[in-house]
Amino acid sequence: MPAPPDPPGPDVLTPTDRTTLRRKKERGSYDRDLVNAILDEGLLCHVGFSVDGSTFVLPMAYARIGDALYLHGAAGNRMLRHMAQGAEACVTVTLVDGVVLARSAFHHSMNYRSVVLLGTTERVVDDDEKQRASMALLEHIVPGRSSGARPPSADELRAVLMVRMTIAEGSAKVRTGGPIDEPEDLEEPYWAGHIPLSIVAGDAVADGGLPPGVEEPEHVRAFPTCRARTRSSWS
Numbered sequence: 001m002p003a004p005p006d007p008p009g010p011d012v013l014t015p016t017d018r019t020t021l022r023r024k025k026e027r028g029s030y031d032r033d034l035v036n037a038i039l040d041e042g043l044l045c046h047v048g049f050s051v052d053g054s055t056f057v058l059p060m061a062y063a064r065i066g067d068a069l070y071l072h073g074a075a076g077n078r079m080l081r082h083m084a085q086g087a088e089a090c091v092t093v094t095l096v097d098g099v100v101l102a103r104s105a106f107h108h109s110m111n112y113r114s115v116v117l118l119g120t121t122e123r124v125v126d127d128d129e130k131q132r133a134s135m136a137l138l139e140h141i142v143p144g145r146s147s148g149a150r151p152p153s154a155d156e157l158r159a160v161l162m163v164r165m166t167i168a169e170g171s172a173k174v175r176t177g178g179p180i181d182e183p184e185d186l187e188e189p190y191w192a193g194h195i196p197l198s199i200v201a202g203d204a205v206a207d208g209g210l211p212p213g214v215e216e217p218e219h220v221r222a223f224p225t226c227r228a229r230t231r232s233s234w235s
C-alpha cells in the first residue's frame with residue numbers, strides 16, 4: 001500500500017483535489033523544502049496558460065523569493081500581459097537526473113525531480129519588489145551575478161513586465177534508482193541499469209572587447225562547481 005501524501009502543515013503545501021497525486025503517489029511530496037530545492041536548482045520552467053481559447057506551454061526563466069515565484073519579460077509579451085491581469089497558470093520545473101533501462105521495453109523510465117505549481121498570477125507594481133525580483137532572477141541563474149553587472153535603470157525596469165505567483169498549491173514528484181522489472185523478467189539476457197545525467201558547464205568564453213583589467217570574476221569561475229554540487233547527490 002503506497003504511503004499517503006504528507007499531512008498539511010506550515011512546511012507542507014496543502015494538497016488540493018487537483019494536486020493530489022494519483023499515479024505513483026509514493027513518488028509525490030508536498031514538502032516545501034523539497035519543492036523549494038527543486039525550484040532553486042532548475043534553470044528554466046515551463047508555463048502553461050490558456051488565452052483566447054488556445055493553450056500554450058512556454059519555457060521561461062524564473063526566480064523564487066520565499067513563497068513567491070517571479071516571471072519576467074518584455075512589456076509587450078503576450079503571455080505576461082495576460083498573466084498580469086490575474087490569470088490561472090501552471091508552472092512546471094523538471095530536473096532530469098538519469099535514464100533508466102529496464103530488461104523489458106515497457107519498464108524503461110527516467111529519474112527526475114519535478115515540481116508542478118498551480119495558481120493565479122499577478123502583476124508586480126511595486127518598484128522595490130520589481131528590483132528585488134530582477135536581482136533574484138540574475139542570482140538564480142548565476143549566483144553572485146547581481147553584484148557583477150550594471151543594475152537596471154528606471155527605463156529598463158519600466159520596459160520589464162514582472163508577474164508573481166504565490167507558491168501555495170503544488171506538488172513535487174521524485175524518481176530515483178534503477179529499473180523496476182517484473183520478477184519473471186529478471187533472468188532475461190538484457191542489460192539493465194540506469195545512466196545518470198546532469199547539465200555540465202563548459203569553460204566560460206570572455207566577450208570580445210572587454211576593457212583592460214576586467215578579469216573573469218569568482219562567480220563565473222565558481223559556476224560549474226556550484227551547479228555540479230547541487231546535482232551530484234541525485235545521480
Ligand SMILES: Cc1cc2nc3c(=O)[nH]c(=O)nc-3n(C[C@H](O)[C@H](O)[C@H](O)COP(=O)(O)OP(=O)(O)OC[C@H]3O[C@@H](n4cnc5c(N)ncnc54)[C@H](O)[C@@H]3O)c2cc1C
Binds near residue numbers: 018021022096114173
Ligand atoms: C522527465 C519526466 C518524464 C516523464 N515521462 C513520462 C511518460 O513518458 N509517461 C508518463 O505517463 N509519465 C511520465 N512522467 C510522469 C508524469 O509527469 C506524470 O506524473 C504521470 O504521467 C502521471 O500523470 P497523471 O495525470 O496520471 O497524474 P496524477 O497523479 O493524476 O496528477 C495529479 C496531480 O499530481 C501532481 N503531479 C503529477 N505529475 C507530477 C510531476 N511529474 N511532478 C510534480 N507533480 C506532479 C500534479 O499536481 C497533478 O495535477 C514523466 C515525468 C518526468 C519528470
